[in-house]
Amino acid sequence: MLLAGDIGGTKSNLAIFSSEAEIRKPVLEATFPSAQYSSLEELIHTFLSQNDVRVEAACFGVAGPVIEGKAKVTNLPWxxxxxxxxRELKIPAVHLMNDLDAMAHAIPLLEAEDVYTLNEGQPEAHGTLAVIAPGTGLGEAFLTWNGTRYQAFPSEGGHADFAPTNEAELDLLRYLWKRYGHVSYELVCSGKGLPNVYAYMRECTPLKEHAWVTEQLDAQGDHTPLIVQAALDVERVSERSQAAVSMLVAILGAEAGNLALKVLATGGVYLGGGIPPRILSYLKEEQFMQSFKNKGRFAEMMTNIPVHVVLNPKLALLGAACRGFEI
Known part of the structure; x- marks a missing residue:
């Protein structure tokens, strides 16, 4: 039996798998609020105590870099x-991996119902695949064909310097540079980045906002869900929220294109993370693909690169299980 987990700052998904052949059908599965536990060990003890199963190996995708078998979870004191x-869980083999590495491992397992295609393109057989995932943060990874299968590679590309592509984004960079000094793509293109874009819209543009949105923003600690909700509300149009989400989409398109160029992702680009499925209606509009393809003399090549939104919310869990069976 293999224990696999997708360990995040907000929630942790755990599941037990009996075989690689049944990797899409876990024997047991549960989701836990991460912050309610003092450690991953405590959380896993809770899960295993509820189920009489002997685990022989474990693999966990972790929101944060993993170095020499050690990791610090982003947004958690773990x-x-x-x-x-x-030692503490009495599991013979345990493997830790970056959560984007886990997501990348799952890409070859995706089926038609797991994705929404934004651009069909002309995929190259065994071409490099790229993964960009705006969730709480912004993760990036890629996969290359080694002759028999795809091999995944993590990165911390989400922390690379944000590069504006128009005057409004240049103003956004100036606004955030004064506050942070270094402005990464994660600061403008993720769950933690959307409130920064919205703050720029509030302070530097004449766009108006509904009183109910402002009141709820003042009352809530996590602004991202409310901004997205207001941007999607067709009955009570929030110009400021819509503009913030539209700018995030344009920036995401540009950075997805940057990643595709850097790794030559002729096999396709996959948008993972929790945000893309929630703003799919915005991604379907022209802005995303226009930003993706806007690469000068390489614009034609970009048109040929397939782009998919991953709809399966268990991507990292599947990837952790996939890697776990390789241990």
């Missing part, structure tokens, strides 16, 4: 160590 996990 420090993970695979040797300590093995």
């Amino acid at each position: 420090e993970l160590d695979k040797e300590r996990l093995q």
Whole structure:
């Protein structure tokens, strides 16, 4: 039996799998609010105590870099160590991996119903695949064909310098540079980035906002869900929220194109993370693909690159299980 997990700052998904052949059908599965537990060990003890199953190996995708079997979860005071996990959980083999690495491992497992295609393109057989995932943060990864299968590689590309492509984005950069010094793509193109874009819209543009949105923003700690909700509300149009989401979509399109160029993703680009499925109506509009293809003399090549939105919310969990069966 394999225990796999997608460990995030907000929630952690755990599941037990009996075989690689049944990887899309876990034996057991549960979701836990991460912040309610003092450690991953405590959370897993809770899960295993509820189920009488002997686990022989475990693999966890972690929101944060993994170095020499150790990791610190972003947005959680957890420090993970695979040797300590093995010892305290009495699991013979434990593997830690970056959550984007986990997502990338799952890309070859996706089926037609798991994705929405924004651009059919002309995929190259065994061409490199790219993954860009705006969730709480912005993750990036890629996969290359090694002759027999795809091999995944994580990165911290979401922390690269934000590069504006128009006057409004240049003003956004100036606005955030004064506050942060370094402005990464994650600061403008993620769950933590959308409130920054909205703040720029509030302070630097004449766009108006409904009183109910402002009141709820003042009352809530996490602004992202409310901004998205207001942007999608067709009955009570929020110009400021719509403009913020539209700018995020344009920036995401440009950075997805940047990633495709850097790794030559002729096999396709996949948008993972929690945000793309929620703003799919915006991604379907022309702005995203226009920004994606706007690469000068390489614009024609960009048109040939397929672009897909991953709709399956268990991508990282599937990837962790996939990697776990390789241990």
